[in-house]
Amino acid sequence: MTRPPSYSVVVPTVGRPSLRTLIESLAAGSGPQPAEVLIVDDRPGPGTPLHLPAAAGDTVRVLRSGGVGPAAARNAGWRAATTEWVVFVDDDVVLAPDWPARLAADLTGQPDDVGGVQGCLTVPLPAGRRATDWERNTAGLAGASWITADMAYRRAALAEVGGFDERFRRAYREDSDLALRVMDGGHRLVRGGRQVTHPARPAGFWASVRVQAGNADDILMRRVHGPDWRDRARAGRGRFRRHLAATGSGLTALAAWRAGSRPVAVVAGGVWAALTAEFALARIIPGPRTPAEITRMLVTSVAIPPAAVWHRLRGTARHANAAPWRRTRAVLFDRDDTLIRDVPYNGDPARVEAMPGARQALDRLRRHGLRIGVVSNQSGVAKGMITVADVHRVNRRVEQLLGQVDVWEFCPHDDGDGCRCRKPRPALIEQAARRLGALPSECVVIGDIGRDVDAAEAAGARGILVPTGRTRLEEIAQATEVAPDLRSAVDRVLGGRRPR
Known part of the structure; x- marks a missing residue:
């Protein structure tokens, strides 16, 4: 069985x-x-x-x-x-x-x-x-x-x-x-x-008006799936063309009236009234026809067409250059205790030791065409315990052990400096994504403490926590995604695809 x-x-x-x-x-x-x-x-x-x-x-x-x-x-x-x-x-x-x-x-x-x-x-x-x-x-x-x-x-x-x-x-x-x-x-x-x-x-009374915001989403569907998206998605055509005609005739009537063109205003107003009445009746006749329902249908039938047109225009502007939703393009790692053993304020390349499975994890990502970056807090620079040159020397040793890293970003500040780049703030991730030609939403951030996944969330990226001995229990409990090791984290990034 x-x-x-x-x-x-x-x-x-x-x-x-x-x-x-x-x-x-x-x-x-x-x-x-x-x-x-x-x-x-x-x-x-x-x-x-x-x-x-x-x-x-x-x-x-x-x-x-x-x-x-x-x-x-x-x-x-x-x-x-x-x-x-x-x-x-x-x-x-x-x-x-x-x-x-x-x-x-x-x-x-x-x-x-x-x-x-x-x-x-x-x-x-x-x-x-x-x-x-x-x-x-x-x-x-x-x-x-x-x-x-x-x-x-x-x-x-x-x-x-x-x-x-x-x-x-x-x-x-x-x-x-x-x-x-x-x-x-x-x-x-x-x-x-x-x-x-x-x-x-x-x-509520205005629920049918509020849902007209979906007209903006229809524009996004057209942009990413083409003009035949309704047929492919088995979605109905709706009444937008009638809403557009009702809104246009109503605006024409108002403009003509203000300009003193009474005949045009009367004709346009008649078209608006006819379209609005047809819409209201189409909603009233199948219903319970109670006074409350009739009142709601009459009022919202006036409001829905301009709301639909407004949201369609808003969507047209907002999604003018919309591209298809893309999957992960880059993986950004914390450095210490994620890719290499944490040696506090280390400036000596000889003391660099790779975390178990780090080389294999990065090589899998490379084989799948994903870019790799490192985003790291290095407050030892601000404390005067290491120099920027020390950080670069250690990073070069990391590449000797783990292979090429496409982008390095590190924060040399301390907590009291008020910078935007020190995690859990988002700037390191934003800068790394920009240099990789990706959006933060197209990046996954993998780190060992809450600051790493909090920075990912702040930037709009996906965060995966790989706990170590210094990871607090509350950080594990609060993390959206937790993986027991780097291999499992990469499994999640790749959607369970087998290693190759």
Whole structure:
């Protein structure tokens, strides 16, 4: 009998009460439980602790992503995962009682070219009355492709494409973008049989206006996937052309009225009124037609077209030169106790000793075409215990032992100097990335203390902690990604690819 593959569950959250229900439904499910559940707290600042049920158990780990959006939060989750498969679920879904068993069946025996397996989503609509406009929109998720309300990916496939594109700052299009890139990489995406329920949660009066911000993301999709992206992503055409006509006619009417051209203003105003009325009726007729719903539809039907056009223009300007999301291009290492043994304030090349496996780790990265840099605090210069020339001499010895390093950056200052370059500040990483022709988001920083991974986070890079004897327990607990040694850290960078 084939053994089910191991899997991790990643849940980005902003602390909604529904998270507790999700964790309870997972823990109560029949079938193989996940090896780990990674809850990624994406609230902007440290808030009250997440209310997790006692049933969560020891497999649950909470990470922090700092309010950067669901795409970046999911990246933090899968990069911390240790299993072959990573299953993304939203914090407001409820898993079927047999979800773990059906997931195991979905994943077991999948051919190597299958990169992802989607779950089946149900959105229950209210009984005894017609659904509101917002509830009908939520129900549309049931037919959507590749949505991360329940989507399992091979970790290796995620690593190959660099994970989610973090330029998508809201829960919109980031899942379609990822799916297209995974398929472009030669993987197939298939549907499984497991079931999840996605309730249509209550929304505020202006919710339908706020979601028009997704029009900017549509521009990003077009820039990176071409004009046929909607067909490839199985996305509907929407009403943007009508919104553009309504906005244009409304602005024309206002301009003509102010200019004293009453006939033009009347005609343009009539076109605006007709388009707006058609839009409002299309939303009102299928709904419950209560006074509150009708009022909401009338007001928001006036506001939505200009909001959609504004966000489309904003996206056009913001993403004018957008390039495809790129995977890791460079790996930046701390020097002391990461690549070489730490000898405090060492200026003597004869005392340089490579860390175990350092040469093999760097050679693997080189063979995979990744650039290598070193970013190091050297406060001994400020203290007068070593000179800048000493630092360069030690660095040259490191290259003799470990091979060529593409860029060296070090901070000669002490804590009290107030510089931007001393880690955990980001300037060393920013400078190294710039010299390598990369963005900080295209770099991985590997170090042995909290300052290294904090500097990575401050620069917008990915950080991996490789603890040593001087690494504090709280630093290990707070790190998003931890690897036991350099080889394992490089495994993570390369997405589990075998050494060559």
